[in-house]
Amino acid sequence: MSELSVKHLLGIKYLNEKDIQLIFETADHFKEVINRSIKKVPSLRDITIANIFFENSTRTKLSFELAEKRLSADVINFSASQSSVKKGETLIDTVNNILSMKVDMVVMRHPNPGAGIFLSKHVNAAIVNAGDGAHEHPTQALLDSYSIREKLGDVAGKNIVIVGDILHSRVALSNIFALKLQGANVKVCGPKTLIPKYIESLGVEVETNLKKALNWCDVANMLRIQNERLDISYFPSTREYTQQYGVNKKLLNSLDKEIVIMHPGPINRGVEITSDVADSKQSIILNQVENGVAIRMAVLYLLASKIK
Ligand code: CP
Numbered sequence: 124m125s126e127l128s129v130k131h132l133l134g135i136k137y138l139n140e141k142d143i144q145l146i147f148e149t150a151d152h153f154k155e156v157i158n159r160s161i162k163k164v165p166s167l168r169d170i171t172i173a174n175i176f177f178e179n180s181t182r183t184k185l186s187f188e189l190a191e192k193r194l195s196a197d198v199i200n201f202s203a204s205q206s207s208v209k210k211g212e213t214l215i216d217t218v219n220n221i222l223s224m225k226v227d228m229v230v231m232r233h234p235n236p237g238a239g240i241f242l243s244k245h246v247n248a249a250i251v252n253a254g255d256g257a258h259e260h261p262t263q264a265l266l267d268s269y270s271i272r273e274k275l276g277d278v279a280g281k282n283i284v285i286v287g288d289i290l291h292s293r294v295a296l297s298n299i300f301a302l303k304l305q306g307a308n309v310k311v312c313g314p315k316t317l318i319p320k321y322i323e324s325l326g327v328e329v330e331t332n333l334k335k336a337l338n339w340c341d342v343a344n345m346l347r348i349q350n351e352r353l354d355i356s357y358f359p360s361t362r363e364y365t366q367q368y369g370v371n372k373k374l375l376n377s378l379d380k381e382i383v384i385m386h387p388g389p390i391n392r393g394v395e396i397t398s399d400v401a402d403s404k405q406s407i408i409l410n411q412v413e414n415g416v417a418i419r420m421a422v423l424y425l426l427a428s429k430i431k
Pocket of ligand 1: 260388
């Protein structure tokens, strides 16, 4: 029987190409399940999962919770802002207290890069990273690649550009790892101040001219400026950023070919993407969200099979 090479999902960096294909094949099955009239299977009936979120989330939190419920797992939700973390309890104490209630898996979002890796070394449960600071967001990258595969048939050989705040984006790093593993050609595009100096060592090319990048690509993954992580100003003004790196319908219509538009959300309409692009038939933004449930079902199912 095929199984993942890892016990935790801490980052795409720790997966291999076979892991990704196994997750996609498993997600294909679960996508069929969630389109049935009865959208639930008993696969994780004996598993309890804690979703612990130390940072805000709409898509990831709800998508994990729905995935867990569709798999018949027992689910508890923890929000740091309403917890005893506010009284000074440490991360390890918090999680060990949750685990003593017979919890098997932890899905965690945390503002600190490496928080999931740290936790996996100190507690006895399978850990799923739901985003750790500016480090990785592995399930987002998996659902992004899965959505490209669904739309274009394959990821291998496709030209993908990631546009925007690459420096502060966990989505960018996880996408780069995932896309390169699958044989895609990857460029990043944005102001030089928002592109890390090490990026080319990951096998990625830099293109600072948005129109050139869009004419090269099959898919443009538009990222928002991570304002919550900006310590200084990286560009003169939002208006100038939008003029140089925002995608609007006029720009899309001026390209040599029709490209696919993606965005992990949340969208800042009118900044990195206009509404007539976000809501156009070229956009697969809501397909990404839909696919997130099947991908997270696949990840939880495959990790749970290693603790049974
Ligand atoms: N894409 C994503 O991580 O969105 P949320 O922050 O709403 O979970």
